[in-house]
Amino acid sequence: MPFAEHPTSETHPDAGRFTAFRRARTPRAGRTLARWAGGLGLLVLLCGFLPWTQNIRSTGKLTTLRPQDRPQTVPSTIGGRIKTWRVQEGQLVQKGDTLAEIVEIKDKYFDPELLARTREQLEAKIAGLRENTAKTAALGNQQDALRLALQASLAKARNKVRQADLKVRSDRAELVAARADFAIAQRQLERQELLYKQGLKSLTELEQRRLKFQESTAKLQAVQNKLGASRQDSVSARIELQSLDAEYADKIAKSESDRRSATGYQFDTEGQIAKMRNELANLSIRAGYYFITAPQTGYVVRALKEGQGEIVKEGEDLVTLMPANPRLAAELYVKPMDIPLLRVGRRVRLQFDGWPALVFTGWPGSSFGTFGGIVQVIDNIDSNGQYRILVTHEPGTEPWPAPLRVGSGVYGWALLDDVPVWYELWRQINGFPPNYVGAEPAYAGGKDSKDGKKAKSADYGNEE
Known part of the structure; x- marks a missing residue:
């Protein structure tokens, strides 16, 4: 059944007389709501095509980039x-x-003059080494003198041997003469006895000849004894010549033994001196501690x-x-799923504890109270299931607040690619990770690939 048309003053001339007719109106809320709903829908649809910056969110604390600043x-x-x-x-x-001063508690270091006494011991050892070095040199000179004396004694002994040989030759010649004289005396005696028997010579002449023979015999015996003594002297000279080498070899060996003992003592003293110098240096350094x-x-x-x-x-x-004056860095921790999307040089927005901020993660340009940073370090191993990154101040952006202290909390989000809002909503609903940009340099300022082109995202947006 069709709805009855609302009576008006035109259709019903008497309608103005009734209050109900004057207050009755056609409802317009539905039309207004429909218009607003359509406008909002159109606005949401248009906003779906606005650019949205993908990001990786993480929390952490402030630290320093250099280890010596921590x-x-x-x-x-x-x-x-x-x-x-x-x-x-x-x-x-x-x-x-100086922060504090401490004193010794070990008894071996109680002596306040320990350094001076150790230095005196070292000087005494050095003086002993100097004297021992002189002794070694003197023993060397003694060996040289013994070798010279050996040569002189050998020359003297050789001369003595030659003299003995000459004397043996002389005595041998004298023996030959004595034997010849003995033989002549013997023949003369025999002839004298024969003549005496024949009565041609007197007894006195025979006795004279016999005396002459006895003298020749005695002379021969004396010459033989003399030759024997000369031969003994020659043998003794040769024995003495041979004994000189052994005698001087013993003296030289003893001197060499003394010299080597002195040299060994010298080396031992040098080792003790080096040890004492080391101890003195250690004591000097210890005094500074x-x-x-x-x-x-x-x-x-x-x-x-x-x-x-x-x-x-x-x-x-x-x-x-x-x-003082450390170079601050934000220490953030990123999930293993997101770490392949980061590289050194990526831009990061930071929010520090104690500084109010109005954050739009997808629109970093519209955020208020955030500060810029760049990824400086990415760890190669995980820490408790997450990877640590260090973010430093981005040059050319607003400086970080001066009152910041190491250990303060920080919230950050790394900026990735720009995609439409509808795509980001679709990715979040499906639980997909942000867009991955492959073949990127591993450090800031790295070179591109061989063809000179940077890799692009497989979906929306290029590398920022």
């Missing part, structure tokens, strides 16, 4: 007892400033040992020091 503990190099503190917590110290100094300029954060007179062990930490 908080460090200052240990005691040697064991000792704290004598006095020279600083207080929160104080700014320069490199080389009584003062615990700041390794670099920074702030004293906390004293790990309190009071005076407390014992510290070797290598035990005394003070925590925060270096």
